[in-house]
Amino acid sequence: MPRPKHSGPQPDMREMILDAAWKQIAETGASGLSLRAIARAMKITAPAIYNYFPDRDALVTAMVIAAYKSFGESQLAARDAVSSEDLWGRMWATGMAYRAWALRYPERYHLIFGAPIPGDVPLSELIQPSGAHSMLALVSIVEAFRVAGKLRTVDFPRVTPEFETAYQQWRCLVGDADILSITVALLVWARVHGLVSLEIARNIPPFGPNGDELYQYELQAIAREFFKE
Amino acid sequence: MPRPKHSGPQPDMREMILDAAWKQIAETGASGLSLRAIARAMKITAPAIYNYFPDRDALVTAMVIAAYKSFGESQLAARDAVSSEDLWGRMWATGMAYRAWALRYPERYHLIFGAPIPGDVPLSELIQPSGAHSMLALVSIVEAFRVAGKLRTVDFPRVTPEFETAYQQWRCLVGDADILSITVALLVWARVHGLVSLEIARNIPPFGPNGDELYQYELQAIAREFFKE
DNA sequence: CATTGTAAATATACAGCGTTTATTTAATTT
DNA sequence: AAATTAAATAAACGCTGTATATTTACAATG
Numbered sequence: 001m002p003r004p005k006h007s008g009p010q011p012d013m014r015e016m017i018l019d020a021a022w023k024q025i026a027e028t029g030a031s032g033l034s035l036r037a038i039a040r041a042m043k044i045t046a047p048a049i050y051n052y053f054p055d056r057d058a059l060v061t062a063m064v065i066a067a068y069k070s071f072g073e074s075q076l077a078a079r080d081a082v083s084s085e086d087l088w089g090r091m092w093a094t095g096m097a098y099r100a101w102a103l104r105y106p107e108r109y110h111l112i113f114g115a116p117i118p119g120d121v122p123l124s125e126l127i128q129p130s131g132a133h134s135m136l137a138l139v140s141i142v143e144a145f146r147v148a149g150k151l152r153t154v155d156f157p158r159v160t161p162e163f164e165t166a167y168q169q170w171r172c173l174v175g176d177a178d179i180l181s182i183t184v185a186l187l188v189w190a191r192v193h194g195l196v197s198l199e200i201a202r203n204i205p206p207f208g209p210n211g212d213e214l215y216q217y218e219l220q221a222i223a224r225e226f227f228k229e
Numbered sequence: 230m231p232r233p234k235h236s237g238p239q240p241d242m243r244e245m246i247l248d249a250a251w252k253q254i255a256e257t258g259a260s261g262l263s264l265r266a267i268a269r270a271m272k273i274t275a276p277a278i279y280n281y282f283p284d285r286d287a288l289v290t291a292m293v294i295a296a297y298k299s300f301g302e303s304q305l306a307a308r309d310a311v312s313s314e315d316l317w318g319r320m321w322a323t324g325m326a327y328r329a330w331a332l333r334y335p336e337r338y339h340l341i342f343g344a345p346i347p348g349d350v351p352l353s354e355l356i357q358p359s360g361a362h363s364m365l366a367l368v369s370i371v372e373a374f375r376v377a378g379k380l381r382t383v384d385f386p387r388v389t390p391e392f393e394t395a396y397q398q399w400r401c402l403v404g405d406a407d408i409l410s411i412t413v414a415l416l417v418w419a420r421v422h423g424l425v426s427l428e429i430a431r432n433i434p435p436f437g438p439n440g441d442e443l444y445q446y447e448l449q450a451i452a453r454e455f456f457k458e
Numbered sequence: 459c460a461t462t463g464t465a466a467a468t469a470t471a472c473a474g475c476g477t478t479t480a481t482t483t484a485a486t487t488t
Numbered sequence: 489a490a491a492t493t494a495a496a497t498a499a500a501c502g503c504t505g506t507a508t509a510t511t512t513a514c515a516a517t518g
Contacts, residue, residue: 013495031260031344036475045497047477056476113430114343115260124431157442187424187447194423195416201342202353213386218416221454242466264505276506277467285505 014052014062016042021063022108030107030114033060060111065130067108072134074101079137087148088227090141095192095219102196109200113193132173139185142226143177146184150228156183184226191222243281243291245271250292251337259336259343262289289340294359296337301363303330308366316377317456320370324421324448331425338429342422361402368414371455372406375413379457385412413455420451 020038028037035056039046053059078097082089102109112131145151159167159179171182195218199211249267257266264285268275282288307326311318331338341360374380388396388408400411424447428440 034475035477046475047479047498048496050477051495110344113427115339115430157439157446160439163439183443186427186443187450190423190427190447191420192423193427194419194421197342197426198415198419198422201344210386210389210392214412214415217386218419221416225450225454263503265503274468275504276469276508279506280466 017049017052017059018062018066021059025063025107025111030111035059061126064112064127067105067112068127068130068134070105070108071101071112072130072136075134075137079141084144087141087145087150088223088229090144091223091227092219094137094141095188095222096216098192099196099199099215102200106200109196113197129173132170135185135189136173136175138189139174139177139182142185142188143175143181145227146178146181151180151184152226152228153180156180188222188226191218246278246281246288247291247295250288254292254336254340259340264288290355293341293356296334296341297356297359297363299334299337300330300341301359301365304363304366308370313373316370316374316379317452317458319373320452320456321448323366323370324417324451325445327421328425328428328444331429335429338425342426358402361399364414364418365402365404367418368403368406368411371414371417372404372410374456375407375410380409380413381455381457382409385409417451417455420447 017038020041021033024037024041025033033056035049036046039049049059053062074097075094078093079090082093084090112134142151167179167182171177171179174182177185192215195215199215246267249270250262253266253270254262262285264278265275268278278288282291303326304323307322308319311322313319371380396408396411400406400408403411406414421444424444428444
C-alpha cells in the first residue's frame with residue numbers, strides 16, 4: 001500500500017509555501033517572486049516546492065485565487081456589517097472596504113487587478129470564477145437597489161446576442177443578478193478601481209493625504225448617478 | 230583628443246535598442262523583457278547594450294518615458310483635431326483617443342499605468358514629469374470648460390496646505406490650470422482609466438465586443454456630471 | 459604617415475533564476 | 489524485519505542581468 005500523505009498533524013506545506021510567498025511579495029514587490037528565495041526562507045531546497053506546485057505559474061495562480069478570496073470575503077463582511085434594509089449604507093461600507101483592502105494589500109491588489117497573467121488565456125480560466133465571485137457583494141447590493149425600484153434606470157448598451165452565453169456564465173458566478181445590475185456594478189467597479197489603482201501606483205500626486213476625501217467624494221457621486229433616495 | 234562619438238551618420242543605437250525592446254514586449258508581454266533576447270535580435274552581444282543604458286531598469290525607464298510621450302502626443306493630436314470652440318467635441322475626441330491608444334498598445338498602457346516601477350521611488354522621479362505632462366490635453370480641456378464657465382461646480386475636497394508645494398510642482402507640468410480643473414481632470418482620468426484597464430486585463434467579460442458602447446456611455450455620463458450645455 | 463588615445467564592441471565569467479533528473483531519506487504497511 | 493513509496497535532496501542545464509578584462513577600429517595628433 002502506498003504511504004499515506006504524512007504521519008502526525010500535517011503541516012500543510014502548501015499553505016506554508018503560500019505564506020512565505022506572500023511575505024516575500026510584500027517585501028520585494030509582485031514582480032520579484034522567486035521560488036529559490038521562498039525555499040531559502042523556509043530552509044528547504046527549491047525543487048521541494050515542486051511537490052506542491054507544478055511550476056511557478058501555478059503558485060502565482062494559487063496566490064491570485066487566494067487574493068480574490070480574501071478580497072471577496074472582505075467585501076461580503078463589509079456588506080453584512082450593515083442592515084440589509086440600509087442599501088446605501090451597505091454600498092458605502094462595501095466601497096470603503098474596497099479601498100481599505102487595496103491600501104492594506106497593495107501588492108495583492110496589483111496581483112489580481114493589475115497585470116494580465118503571464119501564461120495568458122489558459123490560466124485565466126482557472127482564475128475567472130474567483131474573480132467574478134469576488135464581485136458578488138457589490139453586484140448583490142446593486143441588485144437589491146434594482147429590486148427595490150431604487151436603481152436610476154438608464155438605457156445601457158445591451159449585450160450582443162452572441163455573447164449571451166458568456167454572460168450567463170458570469171452571471172451565475174455573481175448571484176443571478178439582472179443584467180442591468182451587473183452593468184451598473186461594472187461601471188461602479190470601474191470607477192472605484194480607477195481611483196484606487198491610480199492611488200496605489202502613486203499616480204495621484206497632490207491628493208496623497210487627501211485620498212480619503214477624494215474617494216469618498218467619488219462614492220457619493222456614484223450614489224448621485226445610480227441610486228435614488 | 231578623444232575620439233568623437235562616431236564617424237559617419239550615427240545609427241542612433243539607443244533608438245534601435247528601444248525599437249527592439251518594443252518589438253519584444255509586444256510579443257512576450259511586458260514582464261518578459263530580456264536584454265539578451267534584445268541583443269540576440271539585433272545580432273550584437275548583451276553587454277554592448279550597457280554602452281547605451283546603465284542597466285535594465287534604465288532601459289525600462291526610457292521605455293516608460295517614451296510611452297508617456299507617445300500617449301501624450303496622441304492625446305494632444307486628438308484634442309487639436311477639433312475646433313477649440315467645440316469644447317465637448319475636444320473632450321470626446323480625447324476620451325476616444327485614450328481608449329484607442331490603450332487598445333492599440335496594451336503593453337505600453339500597462340507599462341505606464343499599471344505597476345509601480347520595481348526600483349520604486351528614485352526612478353519614479355525621472356518619470357513623474359512625463360506622466361504629469363501626458364495629462365496636459367485632458368487638463369487643458371477641463372480648464373477651458375472652467376474658463377468658459379461651463380464646469381459644473383461642486384465642492385471638492387481641498388488640497389491640504391502641507392502638500393501645496395507638491396501640487397504647484399505638478400501643476401506647472403500640466404499647464405497652469407486651476408486646482409478645480411486638475412481635480413476634475415483627475416476624476417475623469419480615473420473613470421476612463423478604470424474602464425480601460427479592466428478591459429485590457431480582460432476583466433470585463435460579457436461586454437467584450439460591446440466595450441465600445443459601454444465606454445461611450447461612460448464618456449457621456451462624465452459629460453452629464455461635469456460639463457454644462 | 460605612424461603613433462596614440464579612446465569609444466565601443468566582444469569574450470569571459472559569476473551569481474541567481476526556474477526547472478529536470480537521479481538519488482537518498484524516512485515513514486507506513488505488509 | 490522487509491517492502492513500498494511519498495517527499496526531500498543533490499546535481500545539473502539553460503536562461504537571466506551584470507561586472508571585468510580584452511580586443512577592435514577609428515580620429516586626432518606629433
